[in-house]
Amino acid sequence: MTADNQLDVWEVFMQSKPGANYIHAGSIHASDKQMALQNARDTYCRRGEGTSIWVVPSSAIVASNPEDNGMFFDPANDKIYRHPTFYVMPEGAKAI
Amino acid sequence: MEQAQDTLLREFEEKIECGFAIEPKDRMPAGYRKHLVRQMSQHAHSEVIGMQPEGNWVTRAPSLRAKQILLAKIQDEGGHGLYLYSAAETLGVSRDELIEQLHTGKAKYSNIFNYPALSWADIGAIGWLVDGAAIVNQVSLQRTSYGPYSRAMVRICKEESFHQRQGYEIMAKMMAGTADQKAMAQDAMNRWWWPSLMMFGPHDSDSPHTGDAFKWKIKRHSNDELRQKFIDKTVQQAEVIGLTIPDKDLKWNEEKKCYDHGEINWEEFSRVIGGDGPCNKQRMEHHISVHNEGAWVREAAEAYSAKQQYSKNV
Ligand SMILES: [Fe+2]
Numbered sequence: 001m002t003a004d005n006q007l008d009v010w011e012v013f014m015q016s017k018p019g020a021n022y023i024h025a026g027s028i029h030a031s032d033k034q035m036a037l038q039n040a041r042d043t044y045c046r047r048g049e050g051t052s053i054w055v056v057p058s059s060a061i062v063a064s065n066p067e068d069n070g071m072f073f074d075p076a077n078d079k080i081y082r083h084p085t086f087y088v089m090p091e092g093a094k095a096i
Numbered sequence: 097m098e099q100a101q102d103t104l105l106r107e108f109e110e111k112i113e114c115g116f117a118i119e120p121k122d123r124m125p126a127g128y129r130k131h132l133v134r135q136m137s138q139h140a141h142s143e144v145i146g147m148q149p150e151g152n153w154v155t156r157a158p159s160l161r162a163k164q165i166l167l168a169k170i171q172d173e174g175g176h177g178l179y180l181y182s183a184a185e186t187l188g189v190s191r192d193e194l195i196e197q198l199h200t201g202k203a204k205y206s207n208i209f210n211y212p213a214l215s216w217a218d219i220g221a222i223g224w225l226v227d228g229a230a231i232v233n234q235v236s237l238q239r240t241s242y243g244p245y246s247r248a249m250v251r252i253c254k255e256e257s258f259h260q261r262q263g264y265e266i267m268a269k270m271m272a273g274t275a276d277q278k279a280m281a282q283d284a285m286n287r288w289w290w291p292s293l294m295m296f297g298p299h300d301s302d303s304p305h306t307g308d309a310f311k312w313k314i315k316r317h318s319n320d321e322l323r324q325k326f327i328d329k330t331v332q333q334a335e336v337i338g339l340t341i342p343d344k345d346l347k348w349n350e351e352k353k354c355y356d357h358g359e360i361n362w363e364e365f366s367r368v369i370g371g372d373g374p375c376n377k378q379r380m381e382h383h384i385s386v387h388n389e390g391a392w393v394r395e396a397a398e399a400y401s402a403k404q405q406y407s408k409n410v
């Protein structure tokens with residue numbers, strides 16, 4: 001059996017309603033942008049799950065490497081002054 | 097080298113132990129990956145092959161309402177296949193390989209779809225019993241350790257309850273009908289009950305793969321636990337509409353608070369899995385011929401895309 005072309009893989013992101021974040025739904029196969037959109041709709045949106053869809057060729061996704069997580073995400077944890085609770089507010093100050 | 101492997105395995109198992117999900121780029125033991133590809137592809141193939149017995153009744157559905165429902169249900173099953181293929185692909189196996197494994201018989205699909213849908217009541221029995229059994233399994237798999245598989249299961253479970261309800265509605269309608277209709281419904285029940293119980297696989301005492309699957313939290317409940325859950329909730333539904341479960345040994349066990357059931361015919365199970373079921377050949381031939389007949393569509397789509405690229409570049 002010769003290799004059969006199953007078309008390119010695209011990642012699908014869907015917005016459930018205007019104002020919401022786009023959330024990854026899964027992937028589909030398609031040969032071009034338009035087919036990718038239509039297949040994404042047919043596959044992931046048969047019950048009004050979304051009002052807007054993004055499709056991105058999977059090959060264009062750049063992902064962080066879980067093995068680097070320690071180093072890559074570390075800086076966030078020790079900079080506690082990034083959080084509002086770090087600051088001492090004067091007694092009696094309101095609405096801040 | 098070996099020591100590094102050991103550390104890797106220990107880290108992986110600790111993560112599983114703590115209840116973390118495993119994601120595609122995480123390091124995982126080869127056995128975990130292999131088990132998942134086998135299980136997820138078998139699951140995907142089952143969704144797709146499962147469209148055949150139901151597709152058999154689309155043109156003969158008894159009303160426009162019934163036809164629309166059946167079409168929507170079958171379309172969902174195709175969608176379930178796609179969710180699962182795409183989840184399996186995150187493990188580095190291509191769609192092409194998965195389909196080839198199905199066609200060469202290396203990958204299996206659920207045995208239940210090797211049985212024919214002989215009458216309209218079978219469409220009721222399939223939705224109610226076959227989807228009903230699948231739901232019990234899939235609800236449990238929502239908590240499987242591999243992230244993409246678990247997410248596909250959550251999506252699928254949301255869609256399944258319509259499948260089971262439409263099947264039960266068909267059975268209920270027929271049981272409220274003429275004597276012939278009632279007989280048809282009972283006949284479908286008699287033929288689908290035992291194969292539905294077999295869907296959960298061999299008894300825990302003779303099932304070969306469960307050790308690692310449990311340790312790695314791919315599987316969260318045993319075959320027998322899931323089968324019991326299915327029986328316990330289905331018996332009452334059968335009683336409500338007046339259907340008899342075709343098992344003379346079925347009896348409520350007051351002590352265990354669940355039903356005892358009769359012996360499952362495992363000889364039939366292995367015969368059908370081995371290829372000698374009523375429809376094995378037909379199911380596979382149909383899949384292969386549709387796949388081959390559709391090749392030109394994929395080629396045309398590619399050619400069109402190449403042409404668009406070309407005209408954009410000049
Ligand atoms: Fe399904």
Ligand SMILES: [Fe+2]
Nearest residue numbers: 173227256259
């Ligand atoms: Fe279903």
